[in-house]
Amino acid sequence: QQQVKQSPQSLIVQKGGISIINCAYENTAFDYFPWYQQFPGKGPALLIAIRPDVSEKKEGRFTISFNKSAKQFSLHIMDSQPGDSATYFCAANSGGGADGLTFGKGTHLIIQP
Amino acid sequence: DVKVTQSSRYLVKRTGEKVFLECVQDMDHENMFWYRQDPGLGLRLIYFSYDVKMKEKGDIPEGYSVSREKKERFSLILESASTNQTSMYLCASSRDRVQPQHFGDGTRLSIL
Numbered sequence: 001q002q003q004v005k006q007s008p009q010s011l012i013v014q015k016g017g018i019s020i021i022n023c024a025y026e027n028t029a030f031d032y033f034p035w036y037q038q039f040p041g042k043g044p045a046l047l048i049a050i051r052p053d054v055s056e057k058k059e060g061r062f063t064i065s066f067n068k069s070a071k072q073f074s075l076h077i078m079d080s081q082p083g084d085s086a087t088y089f090c091a092a093n094s095g096g097g098a099d100g101l102t103f104g105k106g107t108h109l110i111i112q113p
Numbered sequence: 114d115v116k117v118t119q120s121s122r123y124l125v126k127r128t129g130e131k132v133f134l135e136c137v138q139d140m141d142h143e144n145m146f147w148y149r150q151d152p153g154l155g156l157r158l159i160y161f162s163y164d165v166k167m168k169e170k171g172d173i174p175e176g177y178s179v180s181r182e183k184k185e186r187f188s189l190i191l192e193s194a195s196t197n198q199t200s201m202y203l204c205a206s207s208r209d210r211v212q213p214q215h216f217g218d219g220t221r222l223s224i225l
Contacts, residue, residue: 006155034213043117043203043216044156089155100146100158100171101214 003027006090006104014112019077021107023090026071030092034101035064035075038087047088048075080111116140117217119204125223132191134220136204143209145187147171147179150201150219162187194224 005024013019023033034049050057050064050073057064063076077084087108091101120135138145146161148171158171160179168179176198180188187206191198201221205214 009153036216041218043205043218045216046213049213091156099169100148100161101156102172103148103155103157105153105155 003102004090004092004104006107008107009105010108010110012110012112013080015080015082017080017111019075019080019084019109019111021075021088021090021109022072023074023092023104024070024072025092025102027092027094027102028071029094030102031094033064033066033073033090033092035062036089036091036103038089038106044089077109080109082111082113085109085111117204117206117215119202119217119220121220122218123221123223125225126191126194127225128194128196130191130194130224132194132222132224134189134191134202134204134222136187136189136206136217137185138187138206138215139185140206140208140215141184142206142215143184144207144214145181146205146207146214147177147187147189148203148205149173150203156203159189196224198222199224 035047036044037047038044061078066073087106090104093101117138147159148156150156162168162181178190201219203219205216207214
């Protein structure tokens with residue numbers, strides 16, 4: 001049973017556009033929702049994270065929107081750049097972060113120059 | 114800067130062998146994790162540890178065991194390797210229960 005569903009599987013966006021990746025979860029005990037960015041040959045790196053007490057968090061060009069009632073959260077990349085081309089994973093866990101993360105299946109993002 | 118080091122980038126083993134994957138972190142982190150990453154499946158948690166000599170099963174522990182004898186080192190053991198364990202293995206660590214997980218660059222393991 002997949003507990004975090006991520007879409008789309010792949011995404012092509014023009015340079016300067018907005019990239020949007022969506023995730024939905026089932027476990028209402030989840031209380032931590034990070035996004036990871038992974039480049040080929042590298043491990044995932046934390047991009048931005050949110051907890052359910054806020055509906056939005058912004059760091060530079062990256063924004064997480066969180067909808068607790070719908071059990072959904074999304075990543076928005078504003079002014080997308082070719083250097084943003086990577087695989088993005090949403091994740092979630094409960095217990096304040098001590099436990100392992102449950103990951104979505106990933107989105108392969110390509111930013112066309 | 115946090116550094117999580119996995120001892121091998123690539124490893125080729127044969128079916129039935131006992132395989133050890135090593136992970137070391139240099140930031141005195143309490144928690145350590147092992148995941149496997151497969152195309153189209155994302156990352157899946159195998160085992161994690163929140164203290165020396167402590168371990169907890171993740172979502173897919175079958176066929177694996179772990180060892181944490183020192184705080185900085187977390188080993189993943191494939192007791193009798195099988196071809197379906199061919200995968201990318203990622204180690205991660207976090208300082209405590211409210212801090213993010215930091216990942217190593219992975220070990221690509223092939224079982225022939």
